[in-house]
Amino acid sequence: MKQLWIRNGLFVTMDDSTPVIKGHMVISNDAITYIGEQEPEPQSLSESVEKLDGKGLAFLPGLINTHGHAAMSLLRGYSDDQNLQVWLEQKMWPMEGRYVAADTRAGTALAIVEMLRTGTTTFLDMYDRMDEVAKVTEQSGIRGVLMRGVIGLCSEEEQKAKLEEAIAFALEWNGRADGRITTMLSPHAPYTCPPAYIEKFVQAAHDHSLALHTHMSESRAEVEQNVRDYGVRPVEHLHRLGFFSRPALVAHAVHLNDEEIAMLAENGVSVAHNPVSNLKLASGIARLPELLRAGVKVGLGTDSAASNNNLDLFQEITMAALLHKGVSGDPTAIPATEALKLGTSLGAASIWKEKEIGMLKAGMKADMAAVNIDQPQYFPLTDIVSHLVYAGSGKDVRHVWVGGKQVVKDGQCTLLDEEKIRKEAQAAFERLLNG
Ligand SMILES: N[C@@H](CCSC[C@H]1O[C@@H](n2cnc3c(=O)[nH]cnc32)[C@H](O)[C@@H]1O)C(=O)O
Numbered sequence: 001m002k003q004l005w006i007r008n009g010l011f012v013t014m015d016d017s018t019p020v021i022k023g024h025m026v027i028s029n030d031a032i033t034y035i036g037e038q039e040p041e042p043q044s045l046s047e048s049v050e051k052l053d054g055k056g057l058a059f060l061p062g063l064i065n066t067h068g069h070a071a072m073s074l075l076r077g078y079s080d081d082q083n084l085q086v087w088l089e090q091k092m093w094p095m096e097g098r099y100v101a102a103d104t105r106a107g108t109a110l111a112i113v114e115m116l117r118t119g120t121t122t123f124l125d126m127y128d129r130m131d132e133v134a135k136v137t138e139q140s141g142i143r144g145v146l147m148r149g150v151i152g153l154c155s156e157e158e159q160k161a162k163l164e165e166a167i168a169f170a171l172e173w174n175g176r177a178d179g180r181i182t183t184m185l186s187p188h189a190p191y192t193c194p195p196a197y198i199e200k201f202v203q204a205a206h207d208h209s210l211a212l213h214t215h216m217s218e219s220r221a222e223v224e225q226n227v228r229d230y231g232v233r234p235v236e237h238l239h240r241l242g243f244f245s246r247p248a249l250v251a252h253a254v255h256l257n258d259e260e261i262a263m264l265a266e267n268g269v270s271v272a273h274n275p276v277s278n279l280k281l282a283s284g285i286a287r288l289p290e291l292l293r294a295g296v297k298v299g300l301g302t303d304s305a306a307s308n309n310n311l312d313l314f315q316e317i318t319m320a321a322l323l324h325k326g327v328s329g330d331p332t333a334i335p336a337t338e339a340l341k342l343g344t345s346l347g348a349a350s351i352w353k354e355k356e357i358g359m360l361k362a363g364m365k366a367d368m369a370a371v372n373i374d375q376p377q378y379f380p381l382t383d384i385v386s387h388l389v390y391a392g393s394g395k396d397v398r399h400v401w402v403g404g405k406q407v408v409k410d411g412q413c414t415l416l417d418e419e420k421i422r423k424e425a426q427a428a429f430e431r432l433l434n435g
């Protein structure tokens with residue numbers, strides 16, 4: 001048995017019964033088997049147990065990024081300061097149309113390096129050429145919830161082929177990489193997939209017991225168009241198409257009225273909140289406090305590096321904590337602990353993985369980030385949760401484990417060649433730019 005004993009660490013558990021523990025943790029193979037103030041029982045340790053001095057480190061559950069498009073990292077900085085529609089249709093889609101498999105691979109690898117180094121241990125990815133994404137995911141050691149996103153603005157024949165590809169990918173990769181990879185089905189959005197086509201995804205999700213993901217109510221223009229085209233707003237529209245009859249996660253959900261929030265809560269629909277992307281594309285500000293009050297499970301997403309422009313989930317956590325205070329005029333709107341939960345335990349619940357990840361607790365997978373707190377922004381040590389949310393950043397992450405395996409050591413990915421990945425990303429972008 002492979003064991004790691006972390007001694008004298010500061011553990012931010014996200015478990016309400018023991019929020020912060022100064023003490024010890026034992027990881028056995030892929031899971032946490034002990035966490036507590038006392039040293040572990042000697043008989044629980046194997047002779048070959050590895051030891052790590054936790055001094056100067058704060059340990060927190062690995063962060064969970066519940067919405068993104070990793071391969072779009074190649075387009076970081078390519079189109080800034082545009083609204084969603086112009087950015088998407090005039091800038092992103094033409095460039096994405098030039099992607100070949102090597103580009104998807106290069107962009108995804110770049111994104112995974114950035115996510116791992118900033119403490120993200122689980123990411124959700126909606127894209128195409130998902131075999132490439134899955135292979136990089138497998139190699140990197142990160143945990144991935146992967147799906148072939150499908151835009152259905154094409155012939156019926158093409159629609160059919162894309163749906164089949166999405167299903168085949170989901171079935172082939174679900175549970176692979178020692179269970180690190182799971183899959184979903186994902187029509188891209190109500191405005192890019194006709195209703196009958198969305199219904200086919202719903203049917204497939206039932207047939208294969210898969211969950212569903214889509215972009216929803218991101219911009220005001222989208223909601224207005226949905227009303228014009230289908231006579232109802234996007235939430236009601238998706239509800240009528242049966243989308244919420246399977247476990248469903250919707251990204252953005254910025255423009256919601258009270259009835260829609262109630263409908264999402266009633267149907268157990270999860271939301272991926274992407275505050276930075278929504279600000280950058282001038283889409284608006286989601287009603288996060290109201291969603292949480294209604295009992296909706298919410299996680300945080302970066303969306304892609306082309307609309308963020310980084311994949312540091314600490315920034316989303318900070319933004320979620322600050323933004324909603326400013327908008328509501330209520331400093332308690334999203335307290336620090338709640339913001340950190342969005343990136344960890346609540347985020348895990350939003351993708352139905354709360355029994356496995358999102359907390360540091362015996363029995364959970366050992367997905368964890370260790371932050372270097374021997375830095376001025378963590379002094380004086382009044383409240384570690386406050387510091388992580390309001391003072392820290394992903395750049396402070398020093399080590400990362402996924403399923404007990406160390407994937408970042410002293411700030412470097414252990415299973416990926418970072419320099420090669422940076423070079424390949426640069427070359428891939430230059431190729432895309434020159435057509
Ligand atoms: N190329 C595929 C669809 C890929 S799904 C992922 C898509 O989501 C798009 N995307 C990225 N960010 C956002 C966003 O914030 N809102 C809507 N779409 C987005 C992105 O440009 C990409 O085309 C097809 O033809 O079926």
Ligand SMILES: [Zn+2]
Pocket residue numbers: 067068069215251303304
């Ligand atoms: Zn998106």
